[in-house]
Amino acid sequence: MAEVNYIAEAFKFMVLGMGVVFLFLIVLVQLIKLQAKLINKYFPETTPKSSVTPVSSTSDDEQRTVAAIIAAVAEFRKNKS
Amino acid sequence: MAEVNYIAEAFKFMVLGMGVVFLFLIVLVQLIKLQAKLINKYFPETTPKSSVTPVSSTSDDEQRTVAAIIAAVAEFRKNKS
Amino acid sequence: MAEVNYIAEAFKFMVLGMGVVFLFLIVLVQLIKLQAKLINKYFPETTPKSSVTPVSSTSDDEQRTVAAIIAAVAEFRKNKS
Amino acid sequence: MKIRQIFISLLFALVAVSSFSMATEEAQSHHESNSEQSVEKKPYESKSVSQLAGSFLETTGLYAIFNTDDGETTSDPAGASKERPMGAFESSLGRVIMILIVFLLFYLAIAKGFEPLLLLPIAFGGLLANIPLAHMAGPEGMLGVIYNMGIANEFFPLLIFMGVGAMTDFGPLLANPKTALLGGAAQFGIFGSLVGAVMLGFDLQSASAISIIGGADGPTSIFIANRLAPDMLGAIAVAAYSYMALVPVIQPPIMRALTTKEERRIQMGVQRKVHKLEKLFFPIVVLMLSILILPESTPLIGAFAFGNFAKESAVIDRLSDTMQNSLINIVTIFLGLGVGSKLAADKFLVLESLGIMIIGLIAFSVGTAAGVLMAKVMNKFSKEPINPLIGAAGVSAVPMAARVVSKVGSEERPGNVLLMHAMGPNVAGVIGSAVAAGVLLSIFK
Amino acid sequence: MKIRQIFISLLFALVAVSSFSMATEEAQSHHESNSEQSVEKKPYESKSVSQLAGSFLETTGLYAIFNTDDGETTSDPAGASKERPMGAFESSLGRVIMILIVFLLFYLAIAKGFEPLLLLPIAFGGLLANIPLAHMAGPEGMLGVIYNMGIANEFFPLLIFMGVGAMTDFGPLLANPKTALLGGAAQFGIFGSLVGAVMLGFDLQSASAISIIGGADGPTSIFIANRLAPDMLGAIAVAAYSYMALVPVIQPPIMRALTTKEERRIQMGVQRKVHKLEKLFFPIVVLMLSILILPESTPLIGAFAFGNFAKESAVIDRLSDTMQNSLINIVTIFLGLGVGSKLAADKFLVLESLGIMIIGLIAFSVGTAAGVLMAKVMNKFSKEPINPLIGAAGVSAVPMAARVVSKVGSEERPGNVLLMHAMGPNVAGVIGSAVAAGVLLSIFK
Amino acid sequence: MKIRQIFISLLFALVAVSSFSMATEEAQSHHESNSEQSVEKKPYESKSVSQLAGSFLETTGLYAIFNTDDGETTSDPAGASKERPMGAFESSLGRVIMILIVFLLFYLAIAKGFEPLLLLPIAFGGLLANIPLAHMAGPEGMLGVIYNMGIANEFFPLLIFMGVGAMTDFGPLLANPKTALLGGAAQFGIFGSLVGAVMLGFDLQSASAISIIGGADGPTSIFIANRLAPDMLGAIAVAAYSYMALVPVIQPPIMRALTTKEERRIQMGVQRKVHKLEKLFFPIVVLMLSILILPESTPLIGAFAFGNFAKESAVIDRLSDTMQNSLINIVTIFLGLGVGSKLAADKFLVLESLGIMIIGLIAFSVGTAAGVLMAKVMNKFSKEPINPLIGAAGVSAVPMAARVVSKVGSEERPGNVLLMHAMGPNVAGVIGSAVAAGVLLSIFK
Ligand code: NA
Ligand code: NA
Numbered sequence A, B, C: 001m002a003e004v005n006y007i008a009e010a011f012k013f014m015v016l017g018m019g020v021v022f023l024f025l026i027v028l029v030q031l032i033k034l035q036a037k038l039i040n041k042y043f044p045e046t047t048p049k050s051s052v053t054p055v056s057s058t059s060d061d062e063q064r065t066v067a068a069i070i071a072a073v074a075e076f077r078k079n080k081s
Numbered sequence D, E, F: 001m002k003i004r005q006i007f008i009s010l011l012f013a014l015v016a017v018s019s020f021s022m023a024t025e026e027a028q029s030h031h032e033s034n035s036e037q038s039v040e041k042k043p044y045e046s047k048s049v050s051q052l053a054g055s056f057l058e059t060t061g062l063y064a065i066f067n068t069d070d071g072e073t074t075s076d077p078a079g080a081s082k083e084r085p086m087g088a089f090e091s092s093l094g095r096v097i098m099i100l101i102v103f104l105l106f107y108l109a110i111a112k113g114f115e116p117l118l119l120l121p122i123a124f125g126g127l128l129a130n131i132p133l134a135h136m137a138g139p140e141g142m143l144g145v146i147y148n149m150g151i152a153n154e155f156f157p158l159l160i161f162m163g164v165g166a167m168t169d170f171g172p173l174l175a176n177p178k179t180a181l182l183g184g185a186a187q188f189g190i191f192g193s194l195v196g197a198v199m200l201g202f203d204l205q206s207a208s209a210i211s212i213i214g215g216a217d218g219p220t221s222i223f224i225a226n227r228l229a230p231d232m233l234g235a236i237a238v239a240a241y242s243y244m245a246l247v248p249v250i251q252p253p254i255m256r257a258l259t260t261k262e263e264r265r266i267q268m269g270v271q272r273k274v275h276k277l278e279k280l281f282f283p284i285v286v287l288m289l290s291i292l293i294l295p296e297s298t299p300l301i302g303a304f305a306f307g308n309f310a311k312e313s314a315v316i317d318r319l320s321d322t323m324q325n326s327l328i329n330i331v332t333i334f335l336g337l338g339v340g341s342k343l344a345a346d347k348f349l350v351l352e353s354l355g356i357m358i359i360g361l362i363a364f365s366v367g368t369a370a371g372v373l374m375a376k377v378m379n380k381f382s383k384e385p386i387n388p389l390i391g392a393a394g395v396s397a398v399p400m401a402a403r404v405v406s407k408v409g410s411e412e413r414p415g416n417v418l419l420m421h422a423m424g425p426n427v428a429g430v431i432g433s434a435v436a437a438g439v440l441l442s443i444f445k
């Protein structure tokens, strides 16, 4: 026990760890591709959404903004006519 | 103890339970009628509210209304200028 | 121990307590004056804010609601006329 | 700017170095003397990479599922005293079946819209509870922490009830109080299924816990199950919410079978206006009555009345808004996950669960039928006409059942809006179930 | 669609049946071996319906109120070690009196608008705590769970203080710092009533706990009461909030009696503009000072300073908004219910409560008088005129007392707006009370 | 109106007096018999004012800082068993140094905008934890209560992760899945720094806890530190958040050193549209995979997947909004304060902290370099061009690192928007770190 070379152990952890991380992600990538293929085959979307929306909390504020815009537009049309 | 007929017991529970439920609700109905009579006698409401509002959390709706008003006002000013 | 005059003790507490309270506040007042002098010397504000905003728990939302309603009503009257 | 930041970092390091060098010796000595008591670190033995990989393999979920004799124990929030070694089925195929059931619940919640607010968190909790080796439902896992925080002590169901109280408008009931009796009749769903459960072989206490599904009220079911039969909590909660979601499927055929076309076409008058003081006093009246008659029901009715009183008082709107929104949402997330922890294979995959599912269906059907029949009787003796359909709303399942009534009614006579008339029995059903729950608790006290 | 749903249900049942049949034997065997340890079910003995009804009657609240020798015990969140058999008065008429007092509090909160945000939840908690047989204030009841969660450990009052800190603007105090001394003078309300309480026969520690009512600050009162005299927590909290609500009634006569018409008509100049860095540094300065002089006060002042610093930093607005809204609302609901649990007849209906009520009134009056007199003295020596009325705001009761000052001032001279000038002593009173609390704690440490 | 209020007060007093006089004798007798068990009050001995002032002086913070042999003990949320007498340095100069470090953190959070949402509460917690005599980090202090409520059991980091899951959009990753491998390469930052930490003399378990800083993910760091090396939690959390904040300073030089100008100018095509079902299934796929391969990572990945699934299901928006707003805000406040309690001088001012700071810097640098190099390799073999800069986003630090990539990229070629392409590796880095964390946990299980 006293003679364990901890640095060698750390390198072994690195081999195991990076191996598992890459294994996990490679399988994940294949599953993503597979599900994309299956989904787009069996549930083709007529008006698909763009994926290019930023990572962020689309929380209340945004919803309110949307609601506000809808309401404002409606208001506008009323006033025009 | 081993000879208890559990189904008979269950029926007894039913008698007791439904009895208490109806006792409770009948007394409650009488109290509601009594309080309606007393309140409308001693505190007649001049412009009473309708009770026909749906059960729902009004908070969200209100917030959206506010947002809508703000947006509408903003929109309006833009259009004027 | 049995002969302690509790009322006398209470008065002693008063002397100690009021002494510490005033000591604390007097030092605090001096520190406030000192920091005001230092801050306004080294970080002079070009467009300083007024301190005369009320302390109150009317949270942002409520204030906005009020502002929105006022604005909406004003708007309304304008449109009618 | 960057230079300044790097300078700051350096400064930080310098301050640290100088202070650390002073502190080190002394602190270390303290630290070490103390570290013996702290986290026990096992002596580490060197392993080759292939040994490491081998022992890693034994910690994978795949290995755990295919090796059933690995000595894994069940998880319970109460800790080791309630845990036992897992059976071979429970730790392998059982988990797989439960995960399939969870996926079915996801499908029902998302694609079918069946009470997603609770079914989805419950199902996700079930998924997490069936993960091998992770012990998420144990006392130190996330689900176990949640369970002990608010389910074992019945705190979360009461908070939900408080929020529901703050969302409920008793106006329709106050406008037409006698419809409260319809909410009473529907409690036959509870006691009828109690008889049924005993017939299926459940003991009286378990049968009582199960029968409360007939109350069609989630928090009440969870509250009672936790008191009378905590091992069945998962199945009871899932049954309660599933059948509440199935109300639009279960009720209409029964409603149509028990009524004539003429009865279903009955129109009901406009409701009288309700004084706001009536609404203000009502929660206090209900609570006082339950204090006098049935103290066992006061945790439920008290929480409900507090929420409603807070709303109707109109002086603490910021608190009542919080009850209806952020507080009830937070608690709903936790309640769902915590209840879901009882969907672990070792707890859910027992024959009882099947019985519970069957009795739940009976309970909803009997409750609906009893409500409709009672309404037919009342219609006979009432001066003002009563559409028997509104009796079906007495099972509670607020506000779903009332909407179903309105929908069936307007199918027979377009424009016949029964919604407000159905809300009376609907909210009375909540009170009725709480009373029935109190009776059952008082029997087994 | 319905057919599809029924099909799904069937599928579900089939999966379940097939798996259950596999699982049953094994699981049952596990289950049974385990069930011995789980919920103990009493052996059930058959009863006739009339026997059932009879034993049900004994569980009604009516029976409990009229039968005082039923061996009921008091409830305490700390559990059996703090409980004792109830006295005849406590379990019957005592409850009724407490419920009447609760109704009076409801009336004051709703009809009179007296601090409803806390009085109403406290009163409702008191109502729930006085329900016979339900033991809602016991360790397993809702109120007891809340009490142990956040009152026994003083967590909730500190969170409230944090939220209040995030709502407070120290601008007026920073603009005219010497008005802080008025917030100091008003602490005579605390120490004067300490003397009064000792005269009434309270021991020194209890008297100290009671006297803090004079601080006119809810969380501080609850914090100190919990440390020095937890049995009196209910009465102290109710007194503190009641008199804070009565500030518009108590203060004006005292203010008028101690000032001349000329003094009340004094106008004060426009306040200087305050730099935002002053506001940012202020909570840190206060906290550092209390660390150096009075560490005992740092839980209170630390929580307050954190809230204020979070707000003034302007970089974590989402957290400071949460402190001011959803978090403080949730905690207020719980704090109210938890404090209300101390309104149980067995805890509240003791002679001490009457003494506490009397001393509370003295405390507010003395504090107001001391503040006004101090302001008169300062006016004599100050270059800029100081309206003595603003001294009354030093008792805290934020922001009610400052509004009362402004109202009384504008009655003498319409258009004389003292509100902002009164806010300085008002918030200084909060700090002064926390300091006084720290002194009392340090004495009894 | 005032007369009426006074009348009510009188009435209240009368009711009280009459009932109290009845209750007093009985209640008092109960009360006294009970009071022996309740709060123990020390017998009080008379003191002169100067004696009082003298003993008060001994409770000041100033006295405590200059008198190091006063027998003060350290504080620990676990209570007395983990406490020990404080060293002279720890209780005097050590505190002062820590408070200066806290002020530095305030400066960085407020003036520099470095991750203020967590650095500011952590720093404030550190300030409170270093107050002499107040024991705020002990089991009865505010910080200790928070620590035991949600950090000792890892509940809070998981709730944060749930909220982050509900805020994350996996669209960019799904559109271009192979970029996930970049999030894998960046985990060299973890394992490289593990080697480094062992070289510096840390034992393997501590080194593993420290190395997770390289994951650039706050909740994961706190989760692992709490499991493997709780004594170092403060330093690890501070290092993790500090370096995440420093990402815009640390990364660009490394990115530029490892890439040619041509590589940095590479443009990437428009991403394909992602089906909403792909987004819905993705969290379930990730969770199932981690169940099969690595159950140890399922608490983290499970919480994250639940949040994301709740959002993408679109049927429980009120719950997912709560996760993203009030719940995550409340937990962030508590997590910050609780983690800050580990900045007490006796825990933080040890040589290990300096090592942790150094290793943290290595970890971020190595992770960035590995990501960029991996991207260069992928660019060689890929049909579509891959800008190597996006590899730097693989360290996570969502979304800061992706923004840095976009900024550096647009410096070389204005209008070249890499943000969405960088988001793929960015969120993959979160998953990769959770997997790496699971591997480390499984080794030390
Ligand atoms: Na019901
Ligand atoms: Na005060």
Ligand code: NA
Residues within 6 Å of the ligand: F214, F215, F216, F217, F394, F395, F396, F397, F429, F430, F431, F432, F433
């Ligand atoms: Na990462």
